[in-house]
Amino acid sequence: MKAKSARKPFRLTKKAFGVPYILFLLLFVVIPLVLILVNAFLDSDNNLTLANFKIFFTSSSSLTVLGNSLLVGVITTLICIIIGYPVAYILSKMSSGKILVLLYVIPMGVNFLIRTLATKAIFIAMDIELGMGTVIFGMVYNYLPFMIMPLHTTLSSIDKSYMEAAQDLGADKATVFFKTTLPLSVSGVISGVTMVFIPTISTYAISQLLSNGKIFLFGDSIQLSFEQGMYGVGSIMSIVMLVFVLISNFIMNRFNRQGNSVRRSLW
Amino acid sequence: MKKPVKLIVLFALLACILLPTLTACDKADGGGAAERLVIYNWEDYIDIDMCDDFEAYYKEVTGRTIEITYTTFDTNETMMTKVLKNDANVDLICPSEYAIEKLLHAGCLLNHNDVLADISAQAAELGLTFDGMSSLKRGYGNIEPDVMDVIVDMFGSFEDENGDPVKDASGRNLDMTEYMVPYFWGTLGILYNTGVISEEELEEYGWGVLWNVQQNEKLENKILMKDSVRDSYAAAVFYMYEYGLLPEGYADYSVQELINCTDDVMLQAAEKVLTEQREHISGYEVDFGKDDMINEIVYADLAWSGDAIYAIEEGDYDEETDTYQLGYYVPPKASNIWYDGWVIPKTVNNKFAAMMFIDFMCQPVNGIRNSIEVCYSSAVSKDIIRADEEACAQLILSEAFDDNDNALFFKADGSPVESEEDIVFDEAVNPILFDANGNAVEYNLDEYFDNEVRYPEINASLGVMRDFGAQNDALVSMWQRAKSGKGIDTSLWWILLVIIALIALVVGAYFIVKALKLRPRKLKADGGTKE
Incomplete structure (x- = not known):
């Protein structure tokens, strides 16, 4: 076997096309992650230390900032669902829905920084005081398309015969919705939540711009640490952030599996 | 036999990715x-x-x-x-x-x-x-x-x-x-809107203006601080120094000693005043302070002298009353020279x-x-x-044209002053200039050099800030705490509560409607069996 594999001629197989991406991943994902991990255990003179963990986990301010960020993330996600679900639902019912979805997606083509700056200018023109309210508005505004898109895809791909069957069997509109549409769209909700919650807990530019830096979220905190050359603490914060991303991914996956089983249990 | 080929491909790809970055670095070598x-x-x-x-x-x-x-x-x-x-x-x-x-x-x-x-x-x-x-x-x-x-x-x-x-x-x-040759220098001070903050106010309250100590209603939440650890710390120390808020035992420190003293006691005191200040300000600016001041979005800003001069020049100027829209004030008791x-x-x-x-x-x-x-x-x-005649000529040239590029100064022969060769000086290095009608124009060069914003008097009230060394990390942590305010934002809990209540309301409404709808159906069914 060994001899055979060594003699195998080089062919431009599918695998070969994967090499550039693997290299890219190595250079820009794996190596930075390793650097973060290494930095987390080094002090400013490059000695091994655990002090960074102590600094982060014993300071009330960093935990407060983290708590604030998580809350903002939860609120943004909830508002996005509340606004996004009905929109996606209505759009999926309309024949021209696909074009209307485009209207939601097109603004995403404009760089989010420019959009946020424009939002800020509007708030200032309307004499609205910048603060927590404006930050949440900005977050919802920026991430709403990420909620509507997966929801619309899922909702419009649901087989209409389920709803028709439910109606035929005497369910009223609300019951049809709660018993068939909602359970069948759980996977869309889950991917929407993942796409909104995870970026919101790590944003920093939006909060900084829309509150003049008064609302200080976890992303801002990480940025400040790195800017001030506190690589150790900054790395720890990045790791904490990664852990939260992983946790939320894990929970979403769990839900998603349950969502799939709901689809099956419908029968 | 073919493995090397694979390796070569791999290396070629690596080279493709790495070479541009490497050569980019080498550019500096010439x-x-x-x-x-x-x-x-x-x-x-x-x-x-x-x-x-x-x-x-x-x-x-x-x-x-x-x-x-x-x-x-x-x-x-x-x-x-x-x-x-x-x-x-x-x-x-x-x-x-x-x-x-x-x-x-x-x-x-x-x-x-x-x-x-x-x-x-x-x-x-x-x-x-x-x-x-x-x-x-x-x-x-x-x-x-x-x-x-x-x-x-x-x-x-x-x-x-x-x-x-x-x-x-x-x-x-x-x-x-x-090891160094100075290039630019300046002070730290308050850039203010002359229409909102009066000079008496500034003289009376000094750095306290940035805390809105005078409780000027127009100023509340219209103050910008710098999103910079060192400058904000300095401002906090100056404020404490002016208002006697310094911790015990620091009273006889000089301004310079104070801004370079970053022990835990001072940091704690500074954190307290900076957290208090957070309630009165619009936010922490990175680079938009000057524009926000000119556009009157805010009325006071912690600024460096050069930025202040720029903003004052860019801002409005009322010729009738000879007032500028913006002014710059360095509280005389304490400030920073950099x-x-x-x-x-x-x-x-x-x-x-x-x-x-x-x-x-x-x-x-x-x-x-x-x-x-x-x-x-x-x-x-x-x-x-x-x-220096050449230098003074540059200064005059920078003001020799109006907004429409029309020459303001003329030579003795009536032709406009357009380049430095056109400017003639007397023995005391004062320019000899004429207006369009051939009348002598008096141009006061000293005005530029007497500007107190540009060239303030250097005395003991101006302190130099040095490197904080190992205490810098503690300072940054303090700044983070001050910026994030006290505890978790209570408004967040309220927003969350409202959202959850909304969802509960919708779900509750569904169940109530369902329950209501179910009842008459049951009745009908009962009626049917009775007959």
């Missing part, structure tokens, strides 16, 4: 015929034409061509990270005083006297003496003596823990003034050109040109600039 000088300066911190002028000057003096690569940084910290890791392949850097101190102690800088010794043969051949520079052991050069004195006082010598002077590698006493200077890092490739460039920057005409362009105060002595 190659080919032209010499190269790599400058690493603050953004928008030079009259950029100066680079071309220096190339011409260099050619004139040495007969060789040189190409300037001009790169910029936006904060001292970005620059220091690069330089401390030896990633910056540059010949000249222009950091702030505390960054210079840090780089000096990290051994990243060259003593200008040593550099001069290395290039002395070439300099002697061309007859260059570098007289403008203050770092060579010859006194002030062209640099403002008052500014130099402040620097010598603070950084002229360093003491180690035992109180002995710190020596450099060759056993001399370490003296930062031999300066940036040219240093030569150890990574220097072209020592000769680096020295020549610093000397070029110290020429009065170039000092004033930079000053006109970026609005900060040049470190070149104002007396030397004032006595």
Whole structure:
């Protein structure tokens, strides 16, 4: 076997096309992650230390900032669902829905920084005081398309015969919705939540711009640490952030599996 | 046999990815015929034409061509990270005083006297003496003596823990003034809207204006602080100093000692006042403070003198009442004096050109040109600039045209003043100018130099801030706490509560409706069976 594999001629197989991406991943994902991990255990003179963990986990301010960020993330996600679900639902019912979805997606083509700056200018023109309210508005505004898109895809791909069957069997509109549409769209909700919650807990530019830096979220905190050359603490914060991303991914996956089983249990 | 091919493909791909980045780094080394000088300066911190002028000057003096690569940084910290890791392949850097101190102690800088010794043969051949520079052991050069004195006082010598002077590698006493030549300097103060804040208010409340101590209703939530650890800390200390809020035992410290004292007690006190301030301000600006002030989005801003001059010039001016829209105030009790200077890092490739460039920057005409362009105060002595016809001509030229590019000054023969050759001076270096009708115009050059914003009186109320060393991390943590406010934002809980209540309402409504709908159906069914 060994001899055979060594003699195998080089062919431009599918695998070969994967090499550039693997290299890219190595250079820009794996190596930075390793650097973060290494930095987390080094002090400013490059000695091994655990002090960074102590600094982060014993300071009330960093935990407060983290708590604030998580809350903002939860609120943004909830508002996005509340606004996004009905929109996606209505759009999926309309024949021209696909074009209307485009209207939601097109603004995403404009760089989010420019959009946020424009939002800020509007708030200032309307004499609205910048603060927590404006930050949440900005977050919802920026991430709403990420909620509507997966929801619309899922909702419009649901087989209409389920709803028709439910109606035929005497369910009223609300019951049809709660018993068939909602359970069948759980996977869309889950991917929407993942796409909104995870970026919101790590944003920093939006909060900084829309509150003049008064609302200080976890992303801002990480940025400040790195800017001030506190690589150790900054790395720890990045790791904490990664852990939260992983946790939320894990929970979403769990839900998603349950969502799939709901689809099956419908029968 | 074929495995090497795979490896070659892999290496080729790697090379494709890495080569451009590597060559990009190598650019600074130059190659080919032209010499190269790599400058690493603050953004928008030079009259950029100066680079071309220096190339011409260099050619004139040495007969060789040189190409300037001009790169910029936006904060001292970005620059220091690069330089401390030896990633910056540059010949000249222009950091702030505390960054210079840090780089000096990290051994990243060259003593200008040593550099001069290395290039002395070439300099002697061309007859260059570098007289403008203050770092060579010859006194002030062209640099403002008052500014130099402040620097010598603070950084002229360093003491180690035992109180002995710190020596450099060759056993001399370490003296930062031999490693740097000041470029710009200025103060920290309050940029304010003259329509909202009166001068009496400023005089009475000083730094307290940034805390809205006077409870000016228009000012509440219309104040900007700098999103910069060191400047905000300084402002907090000045405020505590003015209002007697300093912790016990610090009362007899001088301003300079206070802003350089970053022990835990002081940090705690500063955190307290900065957290309090958070309730009264609009936010922390990065770079938009000037624009927000001009657009009257905010009415007060912690600002550096150069930014203030720029904003005042850009802002409105009411000719009838002779008032500017904006003003700049440095509370007389306490403030900060800062300066940036040219240093030569150890990574220097072209020592000769680096020295020549610093000397070029110290020429009065170039000092004033930079000053006109970026609005900060040049470190070149104002007396030397004032006595220099060429420099004064630049100053007049910068104001010789109105907004529509019409000439305002004319020569004796009636032709407009368009270039420096057109300006004639008398013995006291005052220009001889005429208006369009041939009447003599009195142009007061001293007005520029008497401007207190640009050239404040340097006294003990202005303190220099040095590198905070190991306490810097504690300072940053304090700043994070102050910025994030007290605990988790309560408004967030309320918003969450409202959302959950909304969802509960919808779900509850569904169940109620369902229950209501189910009841009549049951009744009907019952009725049916009865019949």
